[in-house]
Amino acid sequence: MVETRAYVGPEEAQFGDYVALLKPRVMSLVVFTAFVGLWIAPGHPDPFIAFCSVLFIAIGGGASGALNMWYDADIDAVMRRTQSRPVPAGRVTPQEALGLGIALSILSVMMLGLTANWFAAGFLAFTIFFYAVVYTIWLKRSTPQNIVIGGAAGAFPAMVGWACSTGSISLESLLMFALVFFWTPPHFWALALFMNNDYTKAGVPMLTVTHGRRSARRHIFAYTLVLAPFALWLGVTSVGGPLYLAVSVVLNAMFIWGGWQIMRRDETAAEGDGYRVEKRYFRFSLYYTFLHFLALLVQHAMGGW
Template sequence: MSLVEKNAMEDAGLRLSEATAADFFALLKPRVMSLVVFTAFVGLIAAPVHIHPFLAVIAVLAIAIGAGASGALNMWYDADVDAVMTRTVSRPIPAGRIKPSEALVFGLILSAFAVMMLGVLVNWLAAALLAFTIFFYAVIYTMWLKRWTPQNIVIGGAAGAFPPVIGWAAATGSVSLESLLLFLIIFLWTPPHFWALALFKKDEYGRAGIPMMPNVAGIASTKRQIFAYTLIIFPVGVLPALLGYVSFGYGIVAAGLGAAFVWYGWSVLKMPEGDRKMKPAKALFGYSLLYLFAIFTAYLADVVVGRALALPGA
């Protein structure tokens, strides 16, 4: 297209998109997607049935696309918030590389594609759960809870906790107590993870008008609640072993990871309120990412090793 034609289109209000493939990939929130895919994969493998490898790949791919679609819809709606926060200002929409309308259409198309692919090729229960998860994250959390209540992360955390349940449903066509325990681990992990971030990003959330817990209830209350959640997640992380879903080898690992989580929570609780560097909060935020990855890795390893040892002649 010539420069004259391009200028004519821009004058008519039809500005061409300058977005690259990398920009659209960034809309998918790939780092968040990686955790979603991993926890969904653990749920799928932990299910006590054999699923054909092709269907397993399709299920994980559909869940990944659905998670990416949620991220794109979140970035579309939250572009105004992202523009005033240093950690998000370089995202494609506030940076001007992608138009909001492009992100909206992109997210809607991916959402429909992911749900239909999972439903047609795997099963409709898993597809329905994926559709509900996308709706919950994009509408209930992003459009309502995030800007309305300091409990936004607590309630909205359900969206990020569904992937192992979806993975389990993809394999079995059902939901079980074991899959709901995996859901509960992520659900209880979410508040201390995000509130630690909110502590050292308090001023930015304030400028954006987001009612995060430190901005509404204060730093002292947030620190107490973070510590309380670490105390709760400690026994919940061990519970699958106590109920016999996995071995006590997993239980020992989970107990160690949970104890470290409590220690980091205690460090945050004892952090001086006037501490501007907030190193304990930053350390807890970093450790929380390690905790979720490690506990699901331990769960996956325990399931795989347990099945290998149960094979005849093994």
């Protein structure tokens, strides 16, 4: 663990600081995938139950964010990208972040069980545990495979949403999981390429730190090739259709081409131009997942195969 003083207060916390603890920007895509999983599943609940289910999944996601900020306050204080977060900036104490995370975890799981079903609630509880304990406490600081295995935490919510409607797991929900799971490493490794100094200072063993940027570039391209078949496979299931399949073909072609460009980059050139290619690829990766799930939603409204 990095030796640094995580909480540097005192500063008076504002309401927005407690909202920031929940990582609303990071969790927004997670909540959207959960909503899509819930809505396109067979036998989806009435709109009020659906709204409440998504709300409690969102609260559970926020709880994970608060627990992450509690444990990672020391390395957040070192990294330029995260120094202004409420705990390292001294506006919220680590104890407050921990307390909020635990309280919201219990609230979200209990209320989802009462609103939807207890299978979905148990799945949400496991998702929170996986992100807070398996990824944040164990994997993140111990292995360069941190984001590979830990990426499951961001991939589970689509399955949780599906479980809210069906009380079960299916091929469709597993493929939605795979779409997010195999997208996560190239997404974060692209970020790590131009934020590598931060991860090095914080002692986080990202692949770019432990194996170098060149290895990370090759891994990014390899994962785009692994990802594409799962994304396309989803298009020929009961939730897919011609619109989704067309969107997926275009997005995966662009994602693979971007990964190829990154792999072929000269490291000296990358330093010289400020990592424009990597930053552009990272931004596109945000749209990649959002547009896939949006296409599923529109395809559902239009009717599938």
